[in-house]
Amino acid sequence: NLTSRLSRIVKTMRGEARLTEANTQEMLREVRMALLEADVALPVVRDFVARVKEAALGQEVVGSLNPGQALVGVVHKELTALMGGDLGAAAGELSLAAQPPAVILMAGLQGAGKTTTVGKLAKWLSEGNHVQYGRKTGRKKVLVVSADVYRPAAIDQLKTVAAQVGVDFLLTEPTQKPQDIARDALDHARRHHYDVLIVDTAGRLGIDQAMMDEICDLHALLSPIETLFVVDAMQGQDAVNVARAFSDALPLTGVVMTKLDGDARGGAALSVRQVTGKPLKFVGVSEKLDGLEPFHPERMAQRILGMGDIVSLVEQAQKNIDIAEAQKLAARMKSGDRFDLNDFRDQLQQVKKLGDMGSLLEKLPAQFAQAAAQVQGGQAEKQLARTEGILNSMTPLERAKPELIKASRKRRIAAGSGVPVQEVNRLLKQFEQMQGMMKQMKKGGMAKMMRAMGG
Ligand code: GDP
Ligand code: MG
Numbered sequence: 001n002l003t004s005r006l007s008r009i010v011k012t013m014r015g016e017a018r019l020t021e022a023n024t025q026e027m028l029r030e031v032r033m034a035l036l037e038a039d040v041a042l043p044v045v046r047d048f049v050a051r052v053k054e055a056a057l058g059q060e061v062v063g064s065l066n067p068g069q070a071l072v073g074v075v076h077k078e079l080t081a082l083m084g085g086d087l088g089a090a091a092g093e094l095s096l097a098a099q100p101p102a103v104i105l106m107a108g109l110q111g112a113g114k115t116t117t118v119g120k121l122a123k124w125l126s127e128g129n130h131v132q133y134g135r136k137t138g139r140k141k142v143l144v145v146s147a148d149v150y151r152p153a154a155i156d157q158l159k160t161v162a163a164q165v166g167v168d169f170l171l172t173e174p175t176q177k178p179q180d181i182a183r184d185a186l187d188h189a190r191r192h193h194y195d196v197l198i199v200d201t202a203g204r205l206g207i208d209q210a211m212m213d214e215i216c217d218l219h220a221l222l223s224p225i226e227t228l229f230v231v232d233a234m235q236g237q238d239a240v241n242v243a244r245a246f247s248d249a250l251p252l253t254g255v256v257m258t259k260l261d262g263d264a265r266g267g268a269a270l271s272v273r274q275v276t277g278k279p280l281k282f283v284g285v286s287e288k289l290d291g292l293e294p295f296h297p298e299r300m301a302q303r304i305l306g307m308g309d310i311v312s313l314v315e316q317a318q319k320n321i322d323i324a325e326a327q328k329l330a331a332r333m334k335s336g337d338r339f340d341l342n343d344f345r346d347q348l349q350q351v352k353k354l355g356d357m358g359s360l361l362e363k364l365p366a367q368f369a370q371a372a373a374q375v376q377g378g379q380a381e382k383q384l385a386r387t388e389g390i391l392n393s394m395t396p397l398e399r400a401k402p403e404l405i406k407a408s409r410k411r412r413i414a415a416g417s418g419v420p421v422q423e424v425n426r427l428l429k430q431f432e433q434m435q436g437m438m439k440q441m442k443k444g445g446m447a448k449m450m451r452a453m454g455g
Contacts (some may be wrong), residue, residue, distance in 0.1 A: 039267030083297035108230035110203035113258030119161035120292035239268035258284035341399035
């Protein structure tokens with residue numbers, strides 16, 4: 001499987017300082033295979049691997065990561081970003097900001113799961129589960145209607161679904177034209193003050209012009225705030241073509257991927273995301289009407305690469321950093337050295353080099369992280385730069401023996417780093433507290449300290 005293949009390669013890559021064409025080649029080949037096995041479309045795979053390569057090459061391998069682990073990190077990050085990690089609020093959220101009713105139009109092939117998803121969304125919205133900008137939007141008054149006049153059972157199916165979730169269903173006749181149904185429904189929803197109108201549509205087994213023309217008509221009549229493309233995760237490679245056809249014909253606003261409860265690896269999600277450029281908003285995870293979940297880019301990324309595995313590799317790598325730090329510190333304390341401002345500066349520089357302050361601070365040994373967080377007062381990078389400036393304005397002797405730093409030295413250091421003297425004072429005070437903490441740890445004995453540090 002992918003984990004053991006990657007782990008093997010990871011082992012052969014030890015001791016190299018940079019990601020290079022040579023040391024990433026074999027690994028990238030495995031990533032490519034894994035994506036293809038997960039049913040991601042070939043052009044999308046090519047694109048993605050190129051992207052990973054570009055992001056990875058020349059990247060320094062930090063801490064005790066080896067190139068293999070570093071590359072795994074890059075793959076995971078890029079995949080999450082591509083899945084919509086960069087979309088923030090757009091993933092997993094609907095826009096309902098319209099003069100009521102906010103219209104949601106469903107599009108997709110027959111069997112994709114449109115009607116089921118109408119029921120799920122109606123339930124989701126009417127029960128007040130929907131979250132926008134981090135807040136629940138409250139219970140919505142929802143009306144559903146079917147413009148699928150081609151299959152006699154389709155309208156009945158939606159009627160049943162609506163009854164199951166307890167939302168209003170507008171009865172229409174198979175003899176009506178879909179366009180007329182749309183007009184009537186909009187009118188009805190306005191007059192009866194519905195918050196949301198969800199319009200189910202007909203799909204065909206394949207893409208055809210009549211279906212596209214019809215849904216474009218409906219789109220023009222309804223001016224929906226959301227036009228959701230519903231796609232079956234089991235479609236695999238085919239999903240790309242279907243997604244492209246709908247995306248070309250209609251201004252889609254998002255994608256719902258259904259049947260992720262099956263054994264589909266979810267590669268279609270990556271393809272669809274890439275082809276439409278639109279966010280995946282929800283996933284269907286059951287035939288039942290509560291089987292709807294907001295889309296999580298990270299989870300999907302993990303699923304695609306079978307990646308509980310890869311993530312644990314990355315986590316292992318992070319743990320290695322922690323252990324190395326803890327060991328270094330432990331060795332220093334064992335040899336009777338004091339933890340001084342020189343060490344403190346080293347630590348800060350290390351943290352800075354590693355980037356992403358927030359998450360890395362959490363990864364440092366707990367006590368140190370706490371102290372560092374105090375020093376930084378939460379404003380991570382900016383404060384770090386100031387702190388570093390102050391430390392750099394000290395002489396090595398001053399850093400080794402902070403007790404030497406009296407008033408005149410403080411003034412010099414403050415002037416040198418362009419901060420008020422109070423800030424130098426604050427740093428020294430905080431450092432003192434931290435040292436106290438270190439001493440306590442030492443008193444508690446090596447074993448206890450290592451445990452505290454997760455070592
Ligand atoms: P439509 O033709 O696009 O309206 O598709 P339907 O909503 O009628 O769904 C087609 C079939 O897929 C039905 O048997 C649904 O129960 C099933 N289905 C829809 N969504 C899901 C899902 O998320 N998971 C599973 N397992 N089945 C689903
Ligand atoms: Mg249907």
